[in-house]
Amino acid sequence: MSTISYSPEVLRAAMVDRIRRVGHASSPAVGEAMRTVPRHEFVPEASTEDAYADIAVITKSANDGAALSCASAPIIVAMMLDQLQVQPGDNILEIGAGTGYNAALLAQLTGPRGSVTTVDIDPDITASARRGLNATGNEQVHVVTRDGSLGASENAPYDRIIFTVGAWDLTPAFWEQLAPGGRLVVPLRWRGQTQSVAFVRDGETLVSDSMELCGFVPMIGQEGERSGAIDADGLVTLYWDADQTIDPTRLIGVLDQPKETVWSEVLVGPQDPFDGVWLRLTGRHDSRVCRISADPAAVTACLCTPAIPVRSPALAEDDSLAYLAFRKVEEGRFELGAIGYGPYGRHLAVQLCDEIEVWNQDRNARPTVRAYLAGTPRSAISIDGALNHAVIEKAASWLIVSVLRIRPPQASTSGPGC
Incomplete structure (x- = not known):
């Protein structure tokens, strides 16, 4: 042939x-x-x-x-x-x-x-x-x-x-070298996910006007992300940022405890992006948002079954954890939900599903990210009072992630499953 x-x-x-x-x-x-x-x-x-x-x-x-x-x-x-x-x-x-x-x-x-x-x-x-x-x-x-x-x-x-x-931080050089009104496009990593953020310079503030999920080879010398396994065999790993107080040693063995599964009734197709859920989480629950990664062996054994095994958002608090999951409900349709473990596992799973529900009301909505040089006086930082926001402190820059405040409907629960 x-x-x-x-x-x-x-x-x-x-x-x-x-x-x-x-x-x-x-x-x-x-x-x-x-x-x-x-x-x-x-x-x-x-x-x-x-x-x-x-x-x-x-x-x-x-x-x-x-x-x-x-x-x-x-x-x-x-x-x-x-x-x-x-x-x-x-x-x-x-x-x-x-x-x-x-x-x-x-x-x-x-x-x-x-x-x-x-x-x-x-x-x-x-x-x-x-x-x-x-x-x-x-x-x-x-x-x-x-x-x-x-x-x-x-x-x-x-x-x-x-x-x-991929950049974890923005150094002073980019404030010094970007012209007024100039545009900066950077694959920026925070809370375990990387977004290609387009910033526009407004005085000493960089203000986002678009974001797209992406992945890049990381920049050498920026070691702001931490990681740690939460199971005895090292098959499931959490990734979080240096300014967070997540302690993986408190979570070792949590996946062996009974799990709480909560479903949102929000459906997606096989090609529908849902990274907007992760983005919302970083503006609403930033101190607890991290990435969970499960080895294929952990998925096969039903030890840990995130929506996307190598990178899914999770909420970690003390000795409890919840992560994004989905299940097939019909041909070509999947329901988003969350699986929780530990004393606060159900509470964290419900919170994650609340954000899924809100995201579903306007899937194209994106938070606004403002970047400032670290140490900028708080009085000079613009935070709209009508928004929920998170202040993410990196070594050289601070990110303000702002999301719309919308009251979600009640998430539903279901029985156990893999």
Whole structure:
């Protein structure tokens, strides 16, 4: 049987068409840039077909197999470029050089009157990016080998700043180097989940205007997340932030206790996103929100069955825990709920289901996130009195997560199940 081979141009056009069908590359300029820049030239270790498939291409790994650098899936690239809203002539800073592909797209978007600087801490990565950029006619892009948390003050101020690595914190450099009214797009991690947040600078405040769930290789040197197993075999792990007081040692063995299952009567389809539930939790129960991850063996044994085994939101309080779960109720339909353990397990499960109910009233609603430099006087922090809010204190920045206050209906309960 013969295999049909398509040219890079045909594969590239098909890639953009797929991305547009799911709602990204909504800007004509972004679509045109992705049709123009030859992605396969930046990932020579991948086949041409893989270069234009909707997959991330790992370009450097650690000895343990963990990804150190990759070319993000094209759909994520397009999503973040939509958020960035590049204008011709913009001066742009990219944190995380990767393969150089994203910098080439930025150069295409900003045009000959603009400027692009890309920064990475790893000299192997910047050398590779430089080669790819030169080979594709993008010699004008500035490639800098440096800790990305320092930015690149030599070419500041920037109209646009974009991170292509996951960040746990925002350092003062980004307040110093982002122009007034400028946009910052960053895969920002808090309370166990990562959202690509588009911030707009308003004075000394960064105010979000869009958020999209994503996942990225973490930025080196930002160790603000903690983790710990809660079962004897190390099959179930919690992840939380340094400013939280969650103690996994108090939860060891909690999964062996009787469980309380609460169902919300909220249904989702197999392709329906429900990360908005997690976002709401971070603005309403921030001190207790964390991520739970269950090994396949834990799921098979019914020890722990989160909605998404590798990453689901959970509420942890003292020696009690509840996590997001779902069950199939009909073909292609699943009901969201929560499973709780420990003395307060049922209470936490009901609270989680309350947030599911509220989220269901407006699934497209997103909290507002405001970012301030750590140490900003409280009098200078804007908190709308009509909103619930959480103050998340990181080492260099503070996040204020604000959500609408809506009274949810009563969650329902049901009997046990796996």
